[in-house]
Amino acid sequence: MKNVFKAGKSFLRQRGKNRNLFFAIAVLLLLFLLLQGQLNQLYAVDAQPPQKEVVAYQETPEGVVEAFVKAGLDNEWDKSQNKYLPDDEDLKFNRKTRAIDLSKYQHVGWGIFLGKYHITIGYEIKETKMGKNKATVKVRYKRLGWIWDTPVHIKECRSLQTTKDKQEADNLLEAAKKLAYKQKGWVWDAKGCQFLHITNDTDEVTYHLAKPGKFWRVTDPYEPHISVSSGIRQLEEIKRYDTPKRKTNPSEKQKIEIEKAIKILENHLKDENKGR
DSSP states (O other): OHHHHHHHHHHHHHHHHHHHHHHHHHHHHHHHHHHHHHHHHHHHHHHSOOOOOOOOOOSSHHHHHHHHHHHIIIIITTTGGGGGSOOHHHHHHHHHHOOSOTTTOOOOOOSTTTOEEEEEEEEEEEEEEEOSSEEEEEEEEEEEEEEESSGGGOTTTSOOOSHHHHHHHHHHHHHHHHHTTTOTTOOSSTTTTOOEEEEEEEEEEEEEEEOSSSSOEEOSOOOOEEOHHHHHHHHHHHHTOOOTTOSOOOOHHHHHHHHHHHHHHHHHHHHHHHTO
């Protein structure tokens, strides 16, 4: 009888140990699963590409122009500004609204026919006039100066190899003059090889907008107003032009003038940073 009692007691003790063992294993398994789940969540967050801040499209002509101007001064004048120009969808809407006069409309953009890049160090919205689906917004820029957008505009200093090249470059120049004849104070070759013209003045621009569909869009051609750092970048790009087939490659004299202009703008940035 004693042996049976001992055997039963031993069995119960062993069963209790097994229960404790099973409980410990269950707890460890649960902790492992919880930890694995957290690791998976962390991995999923890390694996996702960073989300870009979504900026809502402005609802007013003034808001559109201000966003357009800021994009230009944030070194995005050749990329982010495009969202404020008419697209194919706008032209479809325009068949009904007639907000854009297609007989006068030119695609807003940049190119050798625009002539200049204005180096801007500040701006303010001066006046807004708005109708049903057309508007104008006047902006006054604080301008450090301006630079030529391509060597073809500097007639006396550009490098031309043949009579044919000279004629083609002159044709480009004349076409540019015709598009710019209304520009007040337009300068052509007045300073020889000089690329950078320091003015320290103001420059007022009236932007025309239309609302052919859901959004207000900038519709008129314009000369880019860019930051000092964008001006340096543009000059460096012009200096690198070396494609033989281009008629706008800088001559050696022009490269020297471009380098001088870059140094002036770099010094302006240094002085500006010191003053902050």
